[in-house]
Amino acid sequence: MIVIEQIEELGDDYPSPAVAVGTFDGVHRGHREILKRVVQRARQEEGTAVVFTFARHPLEVVDPSKAPPLITPLSIKRDIIAALGVDLMIAATFTPGLAATSPRDFVKTYLVDRLRARFVCVGYDFAFGNARAGSPEVLRKLGEEHQFGLDVVSAMAVDGQVVSSTLIRALLAAGDLRQAARYLGRPYAIRGHVEHGAERGKGLGYPTANLPATADLLIPDGVYGGQAWLKQGLHKALVNVGSAPTFGGEARRVEVHLLEVEEELYGETLTLFFLERLRDERRFESPSLLRQQIDSDKRQADAVFAAFPRFSPEDWTLLP
Ligand SMILES: Cc1cc2nc3c(=O)[nH]c(=O)nc-3n(C[C@H](O)[C@H](O)[C@H](O)COP(=O)(O)O)c2cc1C
Numbered sequence: 537m538i539v540i541e542q543i544e545e546l547g548d549d550y551p552s553p554a555v556a557v558g559t560f561d562g563v564h565r566g567h568r569e570i571l572k573r574v575v576q577r578a579r580q581e582e583g584t585a586v587v588f589t590f591a592r593h594p595l596e597v598v599d600p601s602k603a604p605p606l607i608t609p610l611s612i613k614r615d616i617i618a619a620l621g622v623d624l625m626i627a628a629t630f631t632p633g634l635a636a637t638s639p640r641d642f643v644k645t646y647l648v649d650r651l652r653a654r655f656v657c658v659g660y661d662f663a664f665g666n667a668r669a670g671s672p673e674v675l676r677k678l679g680e681e682h683q684f685g686l687d688v689v690s691a692m693a694v695d696g697q698v699v700s701s702t703l704i705r706a707l708l709a710a711g712d713l714r715q716a717a718r719y720l721g722r723p724y725a726i727r728g729h730v731e732h733g734a735e736r737g738k739g740l741g742y743p744t745a746n747l748p749a750t751a752d753l754l755i756p757d758g759v760y761g762g763q764a765w766l767k768q769g770l771h772k773a774l775v776n777v778g779s780a781p782t783f784g785g786e787a788r789r790v791e792v793h794l795l796e797v798e799e800e801l802y803g804e805t806l807t808l809f810f811l812e813r814l815r816d817e818r819r820f821e822s823p824s825l826l827r828q829q830i831d832s833d834k835r836q837a838d839a840v841f842a843a844f845p846r847f848s849p850e851d852w853t854l855l856p
């Protein structure tokens with residue numbers, strides 16, 4: 537998949553583009569249905585499957601006080617979208633100019649003149665252009681004018697709930713990783729480079745690879761059962777998100793203890809899937825009491841690994 541950040545970088549060699557437009561934070565199951573249709577259409581027409589999305593959330597420009605943390609930072613969003621078979625991803629910067637563009641001008645400038653879209657796919661509540669005035673109906677009329685086809689995906693529900701990024705963020709903030717995974721179609725994931733910590737973990741019997749806790753980390757502090765995707769292998773992990781109050785409290789970090797790997801990981805890129813929240817982070821009276829607790833976390837995590845639906849980290853999906 538080719539990724540560009542500015543639509544101006546687009547060349548001319550993209551035949552018959554089928555385009556999905558949206559923020560797609562989380563690339564959840566509703567979003568995936570839209571992207572699948574675009575890929576299917578492109579394959580039928582020997583065209584190009586294109587996603588026109590944004591590197592950050594548009595609300596960061598439109599109304600920063602309402603801007604949510606991202607479920608999928610750009611590098612993860614890119615990998616999920618690539619795994620679906622999309623050919624070209626435009627990860628544009630949302631600007632005040634774009635926010636002020638009317639629906640008609642947005643379609644003319646971006647979809648028609650720049651992208652030469654032949655087919656567009658959006659979801660049931662797609663809103664675009666100045667004051668979110670554009671809707672699927674508006675897009676349909678503009679499509680008739682500019683000769684592109686339109687497919688509007690109806691609301692996808694799972695467990696009786698319409699899937700949305702907002703719903704998934706709320707579940708993650710409440711620590712309900714399992715239900716969030718149902719809507720995402722995979723476990724919640726973060727990615728980072730392994731950093732140096734205080735080097736106490738080895739003494740505890742649980743050495744950890746540390747990732748910085750970014751502002752987008754949506755889940756609460758606590759201990760989690762997870763899986764770490766590292767150098768093309770998936771490894772069971774016990775994870776602490778927090779500031780280690782037993783040792784006086786430090787900057788918030790994500791500490792990953794890999795259960796099956798013992799090697800130097802500094803500087804490696806690690807993708808971490810969170811399966812289930814096991815408990816709150818607590819202050820212990822002594823390191824040995826903390827160690828005993830982690831021994832029991834490990835036993836609890838074993839049950840989580842056994843029960844969690846299998847998933848493919850390369851396809852970013854739960855397996856049937
Ligand atoms: C599974 C797990 C659970 C943890 N739980 C707690 C906890 O409840 N309270 C706490 O203060 N620290 C907790 N820690 C953090 C340890 O204190 C921390 O890993 C240790 O101090 C090593 O830090 P270092 O990586 O900076 O060397 C936990 C770590 C792991 C791996």
Ligand SMILES: Nc1ncnc2c1ncn2[C@@H]1O[C@H](COP(=O)(O)OP(=O)(O)OP(=O)(O)O)[C@@H](O)[C@H]1O
Binds near residue numbers: 565570658689703
């Ligand atoms: N459950 C769903 N089924 C089908 N399409 C969906 C679903 N959820 C979102 N979409 C569509 O995906 C596109 C991108 O939407 P958006 O990124 O706003 O996602 P969202 O889940 O609706 O987010 P938010 O909760 O922030 O409104 C839109 O066209 C929207 O209609």
